[in-house]
Amino acid sequence: MPDFNVKTVPTTPFAGQKPGTSGLRKKVKVFQQPNYTENFVQATFSTVLDESNTQDIVMVVGGDGRYFMRETVQTIVRIGAANGVKKFIIGQGGIFSTPAASNVIRTRKATGGILLTASHNPGGPENDFGIKYNVSNGGPAPESVTNAIYKATTEITEYKEIQFGEIDLDTVGIRKYGETEVEIIDSAADYVSMLETIFDFDLIKAFLSKNPDFKILFDALNGVTGPYGKKIFTEKLGLPETSTIQCVPLVDFGGEHPDPNLTYAHKLVDSVNKMGVDLGAASDGDGDRNMIISKDWFVTPSDSVAVIAEYAAQAIPYFKKTGVKGLARSMPTSGAIDRVAKKLNVEMFEVPTGWKFFGNLMDAGRLSICGEESFGTGSDHIREKDGLWAIVAWLNIIAYVDLKLNLPCSIRAIMNRFYLKYGRNYFTRYDYEEIESSHAEAMYSHLESLIVSPDFVGRKFGNNAFTVSCADNFSYVDPVDSSVSKNQGLRIVFSDSSRIIFRLSGTGSSGATFRVYIEKYESNEDSLMLEAQDALKPLVDVALEISQITKFTGRTEPTVIT
Template sequence: MRRLFGTNGVRFILGKTMSISDILRLGLAIGTFFKGKKCLMGRDVRLTGEAVASAISSGLMSTGCTVYDVGLITTPALQYLVRRLGFDFGVMITASHNPPEFNGVKVMDSDGVEIPREKEVVIEDIYFRNKFEYANWDKVGDYKVLQGVLDYYIEGVLEHAKIDEITERRFTVVVDPANSVPVFTTPEVLKRLNCRVMTINANLDGDFPGREPEPRPDTLRELAEAVKTAGADLGVGHDGDGDRAIFVDEEGTVHWGDRTGALIVKFFMEEHPGEKIVTPVSTSKVVEDVVKKHGGEVVYTRVGSINVSRKMMEIGAKLGLEENGGIFYGPHHPVRDGTMATVLILNIMAKTGEELSKLLSTLPRYHQFKLKVPCPEELKEPVLKRLREEVKGVKVETIDGVKVWYSDGSWVLMRPSGTEPIYRIYGEAPDEDRARELSRKHEELLRRIVEEVKEEVKEVK
């Protein structure tokens, strides 16, 4: 069956991979599925956001759904408000960390969590078969602008902050909201916690002129310099829709999400020994080391925030994380949330009185090296089949893509991206050179297989 939904919602380039009429049909499919219910809709700052939101709204209203539009907002804030305000479903217009030309649509259930795969399949079936159910002219849904609700989310996050301890420390924090909607949430939460807040790339601009929307060590160099220059305690780099946070310590070192995530896990496990932690197969082994030390269990999932969220809900887990900077704090809401993650890091710094670099130095050290290999969408499955046939190691896992373990404790994961026409490669080892070697070696393997499969497809045609 053809697919619309990828790892995290539907992604597209407007006018290239999907047209406005396609987006309208997507709105019709979503509305047909939810049958005239109430929808909370928001968007990030992308240039095509208003056009996409208008098309989605038209489709939803045509099926009898009422649309409440909150405008510019982060994904985790919209998700929280769907549940908090009792909406039947939510739609977020965002392409998260993708480049500026992309946009996307995420669909949330009444619990504020992205709809599970089985519901995506039904919407896809409605879309591809044009099984739309239009409302009569007198039953067409309304469009309403909803303002003044973000404070519910801000207050919800602050309920989990160690307010007195953080307020007393008066941390200096530099925030990089990626020229997008996180500017409305993280700086405001920090101000209410008596932090000195500085921002860079804080002007709203869908071209993302300051940096790419994906927060990585190479895109956060300006943030790292700002932290050092300002003598700040912490730097926070968000993605385009605010559900991820990558942290910079006081020395200007940028840390991948599974490392700072492991720190959050460590302090969580000290207070809740024996708990289960949910994370995708791409996460560093440091998380498993920390969890096992405290008698807990790591539950691995496929990559994708929806997989982590739904697994947490299924097993009653209170904490999940991703290596890309996603933290899922169940007591607040089991979705990834960059602003909530920032509060959890400040809680730890305030509780211990330690600098972030020192706190992270107590964790086991592993090195990761990540690469991308182009691969057309239609070749991803045959390439994956060939990979499974060719790779060898001490242990081979196929939860998501192919993960190969070696006797020295190192591993490499190769998996097809659910949002871009690429394969992602993650290599990890106790030694930096070994991690790089593993990733490069499997990059060569993957490129060869992609080219071979291309040629085979040509011959068949």
């Protein structure tokens, strides 16, 4: 007979187990230290039990398939059961995309979810792992909860577990382990059913039937959305197997960096160009990011969310029903969506980077569609960004433009009409990854001192082409709960409304990432379809001059340009 007795294991705290909005991210080898993962999981459950108003804890668990995920699912169930969790809902094989998990948390009214992902960061024995807690609304835990988890990690003296032996993660169904119920579900099936309530799949199929030569190519980057993409594109829409690539989740993402941008999604970019693909799309490791590209156009994430907002209430059944309540973007994201909000006469919000800020607005009924320039797009159907949702939204819009508006429906044509109506916010981002932290901090301190200096406003750059009109360190007061978020990014705005923004990011597991965001608005009809890097080069040169990145870091080129 299996031993279902609770065992108490003595332990001591580990330094640095402080989760952010994106959870606790470290190298795999850090999580593999004896008791390291167990401590953090116990601290999470201790916090959940303290925060919960019920003892009937239901927890959604799964991850992006990366190395060490399956072992950690087993650890979570053993420790959760010992702490009195009533039920676990786990994706088959441990697989759960982040948006799919958010949906199940909401529809099954779960207490929360533990997501095992480091998002778009590399996987494998030498790379990254992460544990993230989502609360009952399906969104990332707020700072009050992550702070409580961190406090628990600093005080822990023991964790509890029940040794079940191996939990069967691969067979769909419900089984009991002692007093705890474990339900394994096909998370892709649940997710696709959700999408069918949002989008007009009949319209999309009619479009594909009318346009059999319209080429679609989806790249899961060997991440979690492979099974989801197969169900959508080949099973539901009847596209050939060749319309999907890299759709088997791999523990190391096939040695690739599962980040859907022009640099890391190079196989998709090459295939789109060689095959003449009309709609190319990629999703990241855990499925919450996306990229849209075609044989003759790359859609920036800033433009993508603006176009979705422009067509939502006309083309997408979900928004036909609910209407568009409000729009939002992260502060570094371009102002293209602001122009749509003004046209639609709805509220527009500029928030710090981090999906939890959107979630607050959604829960208050003030926000429908939002996005981040870091390839994250979503809506109030869940409380996470949702890569496949954005991809199907584009397909729905293309079908609508062709069948209902009888207009040219290529991505380039759709973007050209958008720019003619609103003007174009040229936008790019330069990422300098894994900079020595001390060098990055010295550079950032230099920038902070510079922009607050009394003579900075009014200074001219770029052969006097750009005059600083204002500069600050972005601060946000949440209109829902009045919480204040300070030091969210250094902004420089010029008199022609061009912007340069500098941020240090901590979503990786080592070093620092320095990001430079560059935006310039253009309304001249003859200058709307230029290559972004050509249009922005004078402002890029100004950004490099102001930051002095080569002087501080030795870097002469960014790691990634988007």
